[in-house]
Amino acid sequence: MKVRKGLKYLAAMVMAALICLCTMVIMDGYHMYQDAVAQVSLEEKVASIRSKENYTTFDELPEIYVDAVLSVEDHRFYNHPGIDMIAIGRAVFNDIRAGAFVEGGSTVTQQLAKNMYFTQEKELQRKVAEVFVAFDLERNYSKNEILELYVNTIYYGNGYYCVKDASEGYFGKAPNDMTDYESTLLAGIPNAPSKYAPTVSPELAQKRQEQVLARLVKCGYFTEERALETLAAGNVL
Structure with missing residues (x-):
């Protein structure tokens, strides 16, 4: 009985520690996001990309190219709100199994957010900050505009x-x-x-x-x- 109670207590402590860790990562990521957009607003970033001499609009992209990009990068692009929970779940499972970051699970919107504001290093806080920027992009721009910006920044x-x-x-x-x-x-x-x-x-x-x-x-x-x-x-x- 005492052993069982001890295991339950240990499990509760581990769960509490994980919750605290996740909360800290989310808060750090949110602060990273706030700092990034405070330095350069989303509107300014977008305007800067669109001012490029060789900027290409969505209407100038071949349909097959758009289909090909979405097929390999984010085939649920038009149906998700900026993050794809199915892709994230698969990536987390594969990363845990491999014991390393082997799969990202990032959507086109998240990749655009990363290209606009953050480094390429795989840090949990950065991934969280990336999600907040992705939500901002989805709120303020259409899917075609996001894809357009993406192919002009990769x-x-x-x-x-x-x-x-x-x-x-x-x-x-x-x-x-x-x-x-x-x-x-x-x-x-x-x-x-x-x-x-x-x-x-x-x-x-x-x-x-x-x-x-x-x-x-x-x-x-x-x-x-x-x-x-x-x-x-x-x-x-």
Whole structure:
């Protein structure tokens, strides 16, 4: 009986400690968020991004490129409020199983928040701050505006920090002129630009493109036949 009571007491203490730790992380993250937006407001950040010379609007993006990006980065993008609890739960499970940060679970909105305000280091407080900025973005901007800002702030390798620089640099054309092959190739690069940039490794870039096409099929945007035709188009370029 005493052993059972002792175990219950220990479990209660561990639970209390975890709650305290989570509360501290959330509070620290909230303060990080407050400090960030106090230094530069969200509106100022957005205005700065939109003032870029090579800024690309959502209407200038090929539909297949948008579908490809969402398929590999955030396929529930239009249905979540800035965070995806399903993706977060899966990421937490995989991270615990691996004993390290191996999966992020971040939505496009969270990735945009990180690009706008924070470093790339995986810290819990930063992840919390990122969530608060993501909620701000979702409250103040449409989904298409958020996606538009996202593709104008992510790194595509080879010194290209927006979709227009990347499409012109890799293919010599504006984003709205990209083919299905080019769109799906470009959509896969930001996951790991140092590996998947075609100027670094054409072979790895193609393997990543195959993953993008598989996701397009799984998400219902492509048929298997269209995916194979898209990949084959690279052999005649």
